[in-house]
Amino acid sequence: MKFGLFYExxxxxxWTRESERTVYENALEQVRLADExxxxxxxxxxxxxxxxxxxxxxxxxxxxxxxxxxRKIRVGHGIIVCVPEFNHPIKIAERTAVLDILSGGRLEVxxxxxxxxxxxxxxxxxxxxxxxxxxEFVRCLPKMWTQDxxxxxxxxxxxxxxxxVPKVYQRPHPPLWVAVTSPGTELDAADRGLGSLGLTFGxxxxxxxxxxxxxxxxxxxxxxGEFVNDQVSTVNFLYCHEDDATGRATGRRMADTFNYxxxxxxxxxxxFPSRSYQSLGLLPQLRRQATGPDAGEQAGEGLALGGPQRVxxxxxxxxxxxxxxxNFLLNAQEIIPQADVLASxxxxxxEVMPAFADSKPGNGVPGAGA
Amino acid sequence: xxxxxxxxxxxxADRLPAxxxxxxxxxxxxxxxxxxxxxxxxxxxxxxxxxxxxxxIPPYATIWVIRYPESPVGPFTLAQLRLMGRAGAHPxxxxxxxxxxxxxxxxxxxxxWGLPVVPGQVTLTRRHDRITATVTRDGxxxxxxxxxxxxxxxxxxxxxxxSVTLARAPLDGKTGPLLVQVDSRYTLKRADRGRPHVSVxxxxxxxxxxxxxxxxxxxxxxxxxxxxxxIRFVMDVEVPVVRGTRRIRESREE
Numbered sequence: 370m371k372f373g374l375f376y377e378x379x380x381x382x383x384w385t386r387e388s389e390r391t392v393y394e395n396a397l398e399q400v401r402l403a404d405e406x407x408x409x410x411x412x413x414x415x416x417x418x419x420x421x422x423x424x425x426x427x428x429x430x431x432x433x434x435x436x437x438x439x440r441k442i443r444v445g446h447g448i449i450v451c452v453p454e455f456n457h458p459i460k461i462a463e464r465t466a467v468l469d470i471l472s473g474g475r476l477e478v479x480x481x482x483x484x485x486x487x488x489x490x491x492x493x494x495x496x497x498x499x500x501x502x503x504x505e506f507v508r509c510l511p512k513m514w515t516q517d518x519x520x521x522x523x524x525x526x527x528x529x530x531x532x533x534v535p536k537v538y539q540r541p542h543p544p545l546w547v548a549v550t551s552p553g554t555e556l557d558a559a560d561r562g563l564g565s566l567g568l569t570f571g572x573x574x575x576x577x578x579x580x581x582x583x584x585x586x587x588x589x590x591x592x593x594g595e596f597v598n599d600q601v602s603t604v605n606f607l608y609c610h611e612d613d614a615t616g617r618a619t620g621r622r623m624a625d626t627f628n629y630x631x632x633x634x635x636x637x638x639x640x641f642p643s644r645s646y647q648s649l650g651l652l653p654q655l656r657r658q659a660t661g662p663d664a665g666e667q668a669g670e671g672l673a674l675g676g677p678q679r680v681x682x683x684x685x686x687x688x689x690x691x692x693x694x695x696n697f698l699l700n701a702q703e704i705i706p707q708a709d710v711l712a713s714x715x716x717x718x719x720e721v722m723p724a725f726a727d728s729k730p731g732n733g734v735p736g737a738g739a
Numbered sequence: 740x741x742x743x744x745x746x747x748x749x750x751x752a753d754r755l756p757a758x759x760x761x762x763x764x765x766x767x768x769x770x771x772x773x774x775x776x777x778x779x780x781x782x783x784x785x786x787x788x789x790x791x792x793x794x795x796i797p798p799y800a801t802i803w804v805i806r807y808p809e810s811p812v813g814p815f816t817l818a819q820l821r822l823m824g825r826a827g828a829h830p831x832x833x834x835x836x837x838x839x840x841x842x843x844x845x846x847x848x849x850x851x852w853g854l855p856v857v858p859g860q861v862t863l864t865r866r867h868d869r870i871t872a873t874v875t876r877d878g879x880x881x882x883x884x885x886x887x888x889x890x891x892x893x894x895x896x897x898x899x900x901x902s903v904t905l906a907r908a909p910l911d912g913k914t915g916p917l918l919v920q921v922d923s924r925y926t927l928k929r930a931d932r933g934r935p936h937v938s939v940x941x942x943x944x945x946x947x948x949x950x951x952x953x954x955x956x957x958x959x960x961x962x963x964x965x966x967x968x969x970i971r972f973v974m975d976v977e978v979p980v981v982r983g984t985r986r987i988r989e990s991r992e993e
Contacts, residue, residue, distance in 0.1 A: 382740065420796055421741065487796050490779065490954060632828035633741045635795055639830055640777055641957045642896040642932055 370688045370725045372717075373410030373445065374403055375604050375696035378425035379630065381703060389424055395707045397434055399699060402711055404439035406718035410477060411435050412445030412566075412696050417455075418491045421702065422630040429464050436472035444472050445696075447479020447566055448548040451506035452499050453525050454492035455483070458506050459533065462513035466537045474538040479566045480507050481548035486640040496643045500557075501525070507545065507561060511594035514542040541595040546602070551646075555583040562592025567603040573671055573690055576603065580691040600693045605673045605683075607697035608705065609717040613676030616713075619705060620674025627701035673697065677720035684721065741796075744788025744824065748916050748976050751905070754946070755916060756849035756856075758908040761987050763851040766967040772806040773925075773963055774863060774870050775899070776884055776935035777823075777956035783949045784822055788833060789905060789976045791918060791983055793825040800950060801832055801900075802884055802937070804872035805965075806863045807844075815844035816861040818874045818882060819854070820945040821902060827980040830900045831920070836945030838874045838881070852967055853906025853919045855946060869933070870960045874944075881944035884937040886958035894927030897959050903974070910973065910985070918974035921967065929962040969993070 380392050400411050413428035413435075425431065432444040446468065449461055469476035482499035483489050489496050502525040513519050514537045520530035537543055546566040547558035558565045565583050567576070580601050587599045606624045610616030637646040671687060673680045673695070687695060699710050780800045788794055803819040817839045821832035837856035839845040848854040859876040871885035901922040908917045935958035942948045968991045975983030 382742070418796070486956065490797070490956065629828055630741070633793055633796055633825055635797075635799070635830075638896070638898055639900065640799060642892055642898065642930070642959055644892065644896060647893075647896060 370684065370692065371409035371694045372722065372725075373408055373412060373443075373602075373694060373696040374400060375698050376411070376413045376425060376428075376431070377416065377423040377627075377698065377701075378413070378431070379422055379627070379701045379703070380424045381421055392424070392703060393431065395700075395703070395710070396431070397438060398707070399710060399714065400435045400442065401438050402714055404442040406714060407722060408442055408718075410443040410445050410694070410696065412447045412477075412479065415448060415450050415455075417488045419485070419487060419634060422634060429468055433468055433471055436468070436475060441475075443475040443477055444468065445477040445479060445546075447477070447546060448481035449478065450483045450488075451480050451503040452482055452489070452492070452494045453502055454494040455488075458509055458513065458526055459528060461506070462510060462533050463535075465543065466514060466533075466535045469537040469539055469543055470535060472538075476537070476539065476543040477546060478510070478543050479546040479548055480510075480563070484550060484637055484646070486635040486637050489637055490640070496637045496641045497645050498525070500645050507547075507563065508593045511542050511545070515595065544598045544600070545594050546598065552579065555579050556586055559583045559586035560590055562587060562590040562594060562597035562599075564598035564600040564602060567601065567692075569604070573686055576692070577690040584691065601691060602694035602696060603687065603692045604696050604698065605671070605687075607673045607680070607699055607713060607717060609673070609675070609677055609680050609713045609721065611676065611716065613679055616675040616679070619709070620672065623698075623701050623705055624672060624674065626704055627698065630701065677716060680717065681721045681724050684725070688725070741793040741825070742785065743790050743979070744792050744794060745785050746787055746789045748789065748905075751946070752907070752916060754855070756853045756904070756906040757914075758853045758906050758919070759850045760909055761919075761970050761973065763970055765969050765991060766811055767964075768807045768810055768966055769964045770808045771963050771965045772863060772865070773899075773961045773965075774802075774804040774872055774886060774958070775960075776802040776886065776937065776958045778802075778935060778937070778952040779954040779956060780822070780950050780952060787822055787835060787947065787950065788824050789918060791826070791974055791976055791978055791980050792831070792833065792903075795823045795825065795830070799823050799956060800952070802872075802882065802940075804861065804863050804874075804884075810844070812843040812847050813841065816840040816863055817844065817848070817856065818861050818872065819856075819902075820940075820947055820950075822947075822950070823900060826903060826918070826920075826974065827984070831903045832900050834902050834904050835947045835950070838876060848967075849906075852921050852970070853904035853908060853917075854921070855904065855906075865960070869936075870931075876944060879941070879944075880939050881941040882937075883939035884935070886931070886933040886960050887936050889931035889933040889960060892930050892932045892959075894930045894961065894963075896932075897927060897930050897961055899923070899925050905976065908973065916976045918976055918980075919970055920972040920974070922971070923965050923967060925961075926964040927961050928964070931960045933958050933960075
C-alpha cells in the first residue's frame with residue numbers, strides 16, 4: 370500500500386491578505402517533509418468558488434511548486450474538471466505535459482466532472498452533459514499526449530490537425546484516474562481502464578463491494594490510454610499522535626470541520642434535477658457524518674485518526690479491502706497547528722509506514738514510467 | 740466557519756405568524772401538483788436569513804406553487820417564496836412569504852406550522868408547453884411565473900428541500916420567535932423539468948426585500964402525495980442551529 374497527501378486548500382475566514390498564502394505555504398512545507406519521509410504522492414483538487422472549503426482553482430500551479438521542492442513524490446493533478454466551460458482539452462494536454470516535464474515524469478492525472486451547482490452554475494455549464502463531455506475528454510487526452518499530430522471532431526469540442534507540444538515526459542503517458550464519489554462511477558473507470566480515485570470516507574463493507582466489482586470489470590476493459598491503470602485509491606483523514614485519545618479527538622475535530630464545510634456546498638442534484646446526477650454523491654454522506662445519525666463513533670470507521678496502532682489497524686483494514694493507495698487530508702481550516710501536522714506526519718512515517726514496507730518507489734502502475 | 744444570516748429578528752417580530760402550539764396534527768395531502776422554480780439571488784439576502792442559519796453558496800431561492808386537491812380544510816393552492824440556506828449541515832428553505840387561495844387554509848397554515856401565509860388568488864395552470872402560476876393580492880399581481888418547455892424526468896431525480904418557518908410559538912411557558920422545521924414527505928408520481936421564467940415578482944409582497952432573481956437554475960413540476968407533518972424540531976433564531984436545536988418529539992407518528 371502506498372500513501373499520499375490530498376489537498377483541498379481550506380482557508381478559514383476572515384480572509385486576510387496573508388491567510389491564503391499561509392495555507393499554501395503550510396501545504397508546501399508538508400509536501401516537502403512528506404517527500405523526505407517517503408510518501409508516494411501528493412494530490413491537489415480543482416475546485417472553484419467553494420468558500421473556505423477549497424481555495425484550489427489552479428492545482429497545476431501548486432503541484433508545479435511541489436515538484437520544484439521535492440525529489441521523488443509524485444504529483445497528482447486531480448481532479449481536472451473535464452467540462453468545456455472549465456477547461457479546454459488542448460490546454461489540459463499542454464499544461465499536464467509541461468507539469469510532467471517539470472516534475473521529471475512524476476505526474477498522475479485525475480479526471481472528473483464537478484458535483485456542485487456552485488461550480489457548474491458558476492461556469493454556466495450544463496449538468497446534463499458533464500458525464501458525456503468527461504467521456505470525450507478522457508478518450509482524447511492520451512492521444513493528444515502521444516500522437517505526432519491530432520485532430521478531432523466531437524460533440525463538445527473539436528480541433529483541426531495540429532501537433533500538440535510538448536509531449537509528456539513519461540512513456541507512454543502518465544497514469545489516468547477517475548474521481549469516484551457516486552456509486553457506479555467506479556464502473557465507468559473500470560470500463561475505460563482508468564484508476565479509481567475514491568473520494569469517499571470510511572464504510573469498509575460498501576467500499577469492498579465496489580472495489581471487487583471494479584476489479585472484476587476492469588479485466589474486460591477497453592482502455593482509453595495505452596495501458597490499464599487498475600489501481601484503487603481512497604482518501605482518508607490523517608492525524609497520528611502518541612496519545613490515542615488526543616489523536617482521535619483532534620482528528621475528529623478536523624474531520625467534523627471538513628464535513629461541515631462540505632455540507633454547505635450546493636450539490637448539483639439539490640438545485641438542478643438531472644439524470645446525470647442521480648446519486649446523492651459525496652455531500653449528503655458528509656452531511657450525515659457531520660451532524661446526523663452517522664455522527665460519532667460509527668463515522669470514524671476506517672479513519673486514520675488516533676495513536677499509531679489505531680491508525681495502522683485502520684489502514685490494514687483498507688489494505689485487506691483491496692485499496693492500493695490512501696491519500697490523506699491533513700487539516701481543515703488550519704484548525705490543527707502546522708507544527709502538530711508535521712509531527713503527525715513524522716510519527717506516521719516512523720511508526721505506521723514500516724508496517725507497509727513492501728511499498729515500492731515509483732508509481733507502481735504497469736506501463737507508465739519516466 | 741461559514742457565514743451566518745444577519746436578520747434582525749426584532750424588525751420582523753410584529754408580522755410573524757403566531758402558532759397555537761407545537762402539537763400540530765399531521766395533514767395527509769394526496770395528489771398534490773407542485774411547481775418549483777429555482778433562481779440564484781443576491782448575497783444581500785443574508786439580511787433575510789436568521790442568525791442561526793448559513794446562507795447557501797451561492798444564495799438561491801425557490802418559488803413553490805402547490806395545488807392540494809384534498810386537505811382537511813378543502814382544496815387550496817399555496818404559493819411560497821423560500822430563501823434556501825443551511826440549518827447547521829442541512830439544506831433548508833426559509834419560507835419568507837406565502838399566499839393561500841382560501842382564508843381557511845391561510846389561517847390553518849399560520850397557526851399550525853407557522854407559515855407566513857395570507858389569503859389571495861393563486862392559479863396553477865398546466866399547458867402543453869408550460870406550467871404557469873399567478874398570485875394576486877388586493878387586485879395586484881405579485882407573481883407571474885412558470886416552467887417553460889417541460890420534459891419528463893424521473894421522480895427520483897427531484898430532491899425537495901425541507902422548509903423552516905420563522906414564527907412566534909409557545910415553548911416552555913414563553914411565546915417568542917422560533918424556527919420551526921416543516922419536513923414534508925413526497926411520493927412522486929410524475930416529474931417534468933424545464934426552464935424557470937418569472938415575469939412578475941413583487942418582493943415586498945413576500946416579505947422579501949431586497950431579494951431579486953438573478954441566474955435561473957431549474958424548474959420542476961411534479962405530481963406527488965405529500966403531507967404537512969407533526970412538528971419534530973424547533974430552533975433558536977439567534978443561536979447556530981448545531982447548538983440551538985430542540986427536539987419536540989421523536990417521530991412524526993408520536
